Amino acid sequence: xxxxxRVAAILTVAAGRWVAxxxxxxxxxxxxxxxxxxxxxxxxxxxYLSQTEAVAPPxxxxxxxxxxIVITDSP
Numbered sequence: 001x002x003x004x005x006r007v008a009a010i011l012t013v014a015a016g017r018w019v020a021x022x023x024x025x026x027x028x029x030x031x032x033x034x035x036x037x038x039x040x041x042x043x044x045x046x047x048y049l050s051q052t053e054a055v056a057p058p059x060x061x062x063x064x065x066x067x068x069i070v071i072t073d074s075p
Contacts, residue, residue, distance in 0.1 A: 004066045011073065012075065025048060027041065
């Protein structure tokens with residue numbers, strides 16, 4: 001089993017919407033609530049990390065580890 005990947009996120013409110021931003025990977029998620037923004041960030045990170053940038057396709061698709069998001073700053 002893969003260990004969970006831990007990333008930090010900063011929560012802010014912009015134009016009445018919550019934004020969860022991960023500086024480490026330069027990805028963000030937004031939503032009407034804090035929880036929705038964090039879940040949308042998790043989905044964006046999963047999609048980003050599942051992409052491969054190899055010249056040739058890998059022999060098999062590697063599973064993406066679960067992602068733990070740690071909130072480091074929030075209003």
